[in-house]
Amino acid sequence: MTRVAVCSCGQLAVTLSGEPREVTVCHCLQCQKSTGSVFGVYAFWPSSACRATAGEASCWRRFSDSGHWVESYFCPTCGSTVYWRTERASDEIGIGVGSFADPGFPAPTAAVWDSCRHPWVALPAAWPRHPADATSAPTGRNFRQVDVHPFA
Ligand SMILES: [Zn+2]
Numbered sequence: 001m002t003r004v005a006v007c008s009c010g011q012l013a014v015t016l017s018g019e020p021r022e023v024t025v026c027h028c029l030q031c032q033k034s035t036g037s038v039f040g041v042y043a044f045w046p047s048s049a050c051r052a053t054a055g056e057a058s059c060w061r062r063f064s065d066s067g068h069w070v071e072s073y074f075c076p077t078c079g080s081t082v083y084w085r086t087e088r089a090s091d092e093i094g095i096g097v098g099s100f101a102d103p104g105f106p107a108p109t110a111a112v113w114d115s116c117r118h119p120w121v122a123l124p125a126a127w128p129r130h131p132a133d134a135t136s137a138p139t140g141r142n143f144r145q146v147d148v149h150p151f152a
Pocket residue numbers: 007008009010011012075076077078079080
């Protein structure tokens with residue numbers, strides 16, 4: 001199956017093939033800030049599943065408390081973030097599930113950073129729930145801008 005993630009204005013698009021490796025909710029404060037919502041929902045594919053990109057992207061790189069970078073790629077026209085890369089999983093691409101505009105998209109199966117969850121957000125009890133994300137630790141409390149550049 002091929003899916004296309006598209007920004008709000010339509011100029012930035014990423015085409016992916018196959019099913020996502022994982023779909024995850026993240027409650028962390030950085031995801032709250034970068035999405036403007038109270039949690040982020042991301043689908044992860046191996047980078048090799050990325051078939052095409054179209055349009056221009058700008059990149060925001062920040063560092064987690066553990067010192068590893070996280071990059072978000074967003075449309076310079078409308079500001080929608082469409083995809084993410086992380087130093088710890090640099091062979092993967094993370095896509096914001098909302099960019100597919102598809103209510104039939106596969107549901108998440110886990111949530112991380114439960115310690116930052118807004119208490120009214122009730123997710124299915126069967127999902128594994130991690131108080132923090134031990135693998136990437138993006139607390140968002142000490143981020144800084146180190147690089148902004150267009151993505152060719
Ligand atoms: Zn756009």
